[in-house]
Amino acid sequence: MEDEPPPQGVGAKALEATLLSALKMLDVGKWPIFSLCSPEEIKLIRQACVFGSAGNEVLYATENDEVFVLGMNCSGCLGTGDMQSTIEPRRLDSLCGKKIACLSYGSGPHVVLATEEGEVYTWGHNAYSQLGNGTTNHGFIPCQVSTNLVNKKVIEVACGSHHSMVLTSDGEVYTWGYNNSGQVGSGSTANQPIPRRVTSCLQNKIVVNIACGQMCSMAVVENGEVYVWGYNGNGQLGLGSSGNQPTPCRIAALQGIRVQRVACGYAHTLVLTDEGQIYAWGANSYGQLGTGNKSNQSYPTTVIVDKDRVVEIAACHSAHTSAAKTQSGQVYMWGQCRGQSVTFPHLTHFACTDDVFACFATPAVMWRLLSVEPDDHLTVAQSLKKEFDNPETADLKFLVDGKYIHVHKVLLKIRCEHFRSILNNDDEIIEMSEFSYPVYRAFLEYLYTDNIRLPPEDAIGLLDLATLYRENRLKKLCQQTIKQGICEENAIALLSAAVKYEAQDLEEFCFRFCINHLTVVTQTQGFAEMDHDLLKNFISKASRVGAFRN
Template sequence: MLDVGKWPIFALCSQEELKLIRQACVFGSAGNEVLYATENNEVFVLGTNCSGCLGTGDSQSTIEPQRLDTLCGKKIACLSYGSGPHVVVTSAEGEVYTWGHNAYSQLGNGTTNHGLVPCQVSTNLVNKKVIEVACGSHHSMVLTSDGEVYAWGYNNSGQVGSGSTANQPIPRRVTSCLQNKIAVNIACGQMCSMAVVENGEVYVWGYNGNGQLGLGSSGNQPIPCRIAALQGIRVHRVACGYAHTLVLTDEGQLYAWGANSYGQLGTGNKSNQSYPAPVIVDKDRVIEIAACHSAHTSAAKTQGGHVYMWGQCRGQSVILPHLTHFACTDDVFACFATPAVTWRLLSVEPDDHLTVAQSLKKEFDNPDTADLKFIVDGKYIHVHKVLLKIRCEHFRSILNNNDDDIIEMSEFSYQVYRAFLEYLYTDSISLPPEDAIGLLDLATFYGENRLKKLCQQTIKQSICEENAIALLSAAVKYEAEDLEEFCFRFCINHLTVVTQTTGFAEMDHDLLKNFISKASRVGAFKN
């Protein structure tokens, strides 16, 4: 069940209705409009219906949930909304539907008539699968599965990235320096737009009066421009508030820039900032950032599950990240943002039906159904021959002519071997990062490339000054080039502290020689 009770508008729904909700979005200038989907993919709306934004075919407000037939049976994958409000939705198939306010063509249908019912946007998006949507106050943007960005709507400040300031009536691909780049994430502030590309660079365009583009200036930008100040930093996600921007790096660090009159940058003061400034949240890595273009509020969640908020919180200005008692960033927006909206589509997976993947997960190490036991370090791990053969080339060859129901294994530790077998059932690894090195060794040994990638991700998330050298040498040893590059970059970025660790003092001679010559090549020792 989705806990939506913190948003006042849901008080209009009965307990029975609330129990069925699987996805929900609260929007509108006062958080007075809501769209939700039930467990059998029926879509309902209720609220004030400003500019026909409920999609019911008229502009009548309703305190009774109304069904949106056009969207029933389509699984909603992503949703965003503007200030008019207008709504942009994508289905699991990647189709785009829009409705609501349209004075600036933000519905992408070539007209400026308000859209009273959801209509599919197909111009220039035929045969494209849309995977992410983002709206500014009166413009819309989508990201396709092949990494292309399309934008349309209000363009007074260049926010659709076309190079002019004429409104854009239909979706148009954002090109110039994004032309040959693969975008992986998009976001919109009120009147600006951003995209993160595959190599971690951030491109920005549109309104820049508060420095929200992070370019060190306050001039508007009619076409995408790379944020040069983030050179050497790999951005993973971007989130935009009304006029401020947050980014999360692959090392779990946070940077912010733009408007700051409510402390929404979290830098400890209220001065606007036109360059990216680091934000210190806890000592832990940040794994999620949250902001939305209708509010001056920021939130973040750390790896340890702590949720912080700052900026405009119930009318107060909070100028440094403040630890909350919430379990998710969504609650920050329900309880403290003005208006109380959702910063993203809230979703929950139904828990009664087990998918194939979930069923297999449950059977791992289950002695009741297993037909094979591994003994590692004197402990048993129960598995199913057929699954191992299906999932792993190595087992396919060794189990084919093997009738044993017990196999002893001594090359790897129990922890590592158990994690490997569990991975074959779950597609994920649950292992502390220091043991993930042993699993990386195993993945290399068995030629399991996807597992190798996962191990590298896990290890990246755990990197700190103390263990950076140990992780670097492991990466070199197991020929994990991506991880080696990451650890090397981390060591260079934290050089002073890393060179004082015992790991550095005990570093292998050849590795040290290599490290020093590579570091001097990138100018690490220049004063």
């Protein structure tokens, strides 16, 4: 990000943290509700979900796993213990430190959240028992759902308008809540107040993905089959009919097609196959099936997005919008887009499907919990940094103060003129007695990272080394580190070093610091032990700048 990275001194660590923070920051500015947050608050966000009937509620987690909420608080859906709206972020103490894995929300709204530990928490609207606590009382604070989920690790959650569904790590599906159309899959239309496992056709199947429409439910099993149940008035179950389905039923029309993911809109369904193709069915009054017309489809229909393979599909049960991302990174959208009906997949300028919902969906909500993507790809520089002092790959050891530092000859020769001239192919161990272990280790690490990590007092020794080895850039970094770490106690020692190594800019800086803090500096041990000639020169120079005038 910079031509010359800052040294790892006192202030540089804070700068590096800021740069890393900026790199990891979520781009949430496209959702209007975040205009209520300060830039400082937004910089800390690592996960976020905008939800509610108008995109007026948000939950977000920060880099240190604190959880905050903001917005209208309809039905107590912010979990703050009351129904008061707030334009200031409020902290949810009960969820702080929990590490959120996934989150979904209903129309009430109610919220279902799973932690990385696999625990489930719910709160908000509960008129239909969609919180799974056995009551129909609204939940004003997050409460753990444990009935029938004890010893189960939940890895995915999904909400319909007023029903909830979770997937466990062993491939089981549990549902609860509103069931007027059979959407909990129990075989009846009675509401289900607590989580119960969905069995029937799923009894011996391992489920790998789940999704909910407004009043229907979907599950993908490990062999790529899709099972559906619930409301089917628009053909959103893909069964070729419009009759409701009270228990899971396999979509026969997808025979021989291996589905990887399913996504549900308000009343339409998208699936993504292992070959990167999309099939869609259900309601189509806004063109959300992407078929070029507005006719509902009760059978799976191929969606032509691009010649490129599709790697992600997106839909949200509160909207009539569809989106997809291809392998080359192109993002398409169709359906209801800012009030317009887009009947064919339309190429956008966005880099992610999340932006489609921020800018074009009604309401402007998130179709999933938006998180910072971990990037496990290492650049060349990052790979080199990782290999410093790695005995498994090194072919040379420096022995300093009885301790080894493992390095690579070729890198040392490439990076340093001094090593180019002294290293031989036969060298395996080189003893170093001219410099201390911290200093020499910092120097070798600098050759791998372009940065130095030393307290200012040790940076003096590194400055000596840089002078000896004619490493001018390293010399500058040492001086910056010393400047950033100067204080009254070490000011004289740093001034002495600057004079010794003929670092004139640093000498002037240290001198000015001593003059500005003269009373305290003259009372330190360093001043009492100051070299006679240096003291004489210091007093003479201080007198010339008027340091001793009343």
